[in-house]
Amino acid sequence: MTVERNPWPALGALIAGFSLIVLDMSVVAVANPAIMEALEASVSGVIWVTSAYLLTYAAPLLFTGRLGDRFGPKNVYLVGLVVFTLASLWCGVADSIETLIAARAVQGFGAALMTPQTMSVITKIFPSDKRGAAMGAWGGSAGVSLLLGPVIGGLLVDSVGWEWIFLINVPIGVIAFALAWKLVPALEAKHHKFDLLGILLSCSGMFLLVYGLQEGNNKDWSATIWLTIGAGLVVLVLFVVTQARNKSEPLLLLSLFRDRNFALANIGIAAMGAAVTAMTVPSYFYLQGVRGLSSMESALIFAPLAILTGVFSPIVGKLSDKAHPRTFTTIGFVLFAVTIVAYSQLMEPGSQLWMFSATAALTGIANGMAWGPLGAIATRNLPVHQAGAGSGIYNTNRQMGAVLGSAAVGALFVNRIEEHLPQIGGTGGQFEGSPSAIPAVVHEPYSTALSETGLLPVAFLLLGAIACSLFLRFPPRTQESEGTQEAPDDADGVALRKTGKTA
Helix, strand or coil: CCCCCCHHHHHHHHHHHHHHHHHHHHCCHHHHHHHHHHHCCCHHHHHHHHHHHHHHHHCCHHHHHHHHHHHCHHHHHHHHHHHHHHHHHHHHHCCCHHHHHHHHHHHHHHHHHHHHHHHHHHHHHCCHHHHHHHHHHHHHHHHHHHHHHHHHHHHHHHHCCCCHHHHCHHHHHHHHHHHHHHHCCCCCCCCCCCCHHHHHHHHHHHHHHHHHHHHCCCCCCCHHHHHHHHHHHHHHHHHHHHHHHCCCCCCCCHHHHHCHHHHHHHHHHHHHHHHHHHHHHHHHHHHHHHCCCCHHHHHHHCHHHHHHHHHHHHHHHHHHCCCCHHHHHHHHHHHHHHHHHHHHHHCCCCCCHHHHHHHHHHHHHHHHCCHHHHHHHHHCCCCHHHHHHHHHHHHHHHHHHHHHHHHHHHHHHHHHHHHHCHHHHHHCCCECCECCCCCHHHHHHHHHHHHHHCCHHHHHHHHHHHHHHCCCCCCCHHHHCCCHHHCHHHHHHHHHHHHHHHC
């Protein structure tokens, strides 16, 4: 006899841990100067504190998604949370830059174990026609955490020291573990075979590609970097070919892309990841370098973005369950692009800072229209026993978009600096190693360079808007109930999802 279960407490428990993962993608940036001073590290060394995390986070996502299908998403999530929490403790007590980089790499792998399981559990415990609100809350938490990272990081660094941006994860991780242990249901696992060749090719290909994109700007896009990127692409193409020929259980289920909405949602989330990452770089350089704000003050300028993303995501998610999939998503991408143009126009030495915050509020509404609905659309037609595979693909594309956005905006920033301020082009826009030490005499050309760089996300967002405009309407619930969504071979998942209808 199946006991009815309200799925919302389980979602809250998952968000508690997932928010830590996303927060750690952006929280370190504001602490880099303090870390450099405390550990006597070089610029390239401190950059690797973030790069190591992103590499070990992005590279294994396809594999870790399948681990959840095999061993149960709750089990893999809990293991990942333990790894992440212990690695956070290791980061906080690191006494050298090399130790910190190693600890961050382990932390990233813990995050990779956790992330696909969150979407997988949501897919299994919420019925597809109720999933929009759940994905809205999940997506909203990602957007809020990413944007709150610099605020929380600045507060901790200024008050108790850089170590606490990692040590604070320990008590939160323990609480998140207890909540997940108690509230997240133990879902049935399938006895999948592991495609060892696929795991090797996907992880190595992703590693080479992500490494090349991350380090390209730092290495001045040398021949070695281009060879690394090329090798990564070749390995990934080989990976796809082997997956297409695998008649057993491939790591990458290409059949999932036959669902048009799933394929388009993956394009949309990659565009969203790229746009959000590319937006923050010129904005913070402008606010700190031209306007002289501190890290904390510049982060607070964007506080309305984080707040309204969190407020609107679950609301829009619930409304999107009844709307055409293209409605909110397309509007969200277009509105986001409009605000990017507004930021670019505001990047002048004498502009009103309150207008930045007002524009950030509109960006928050736009984000709320995209993050959650995209996740709901991607998982709507997923067979429940392949939820881990689908969420692994989705999160891989989100992370790859973020890496691409970061690499592209860095390269464009250097290019625009060389155009408008050739005398400092080789420094990447830095004056004496600090973005807050921009002489007033060059504020105008520096602002112009940032303004032009800030338009880059528009290209990503227009691509996302085009993808969203091509979404197909969902079939009626009565038709879905007869399909693969509630296949008889996944009785546990079906029972849990049916209880979600009463939530």
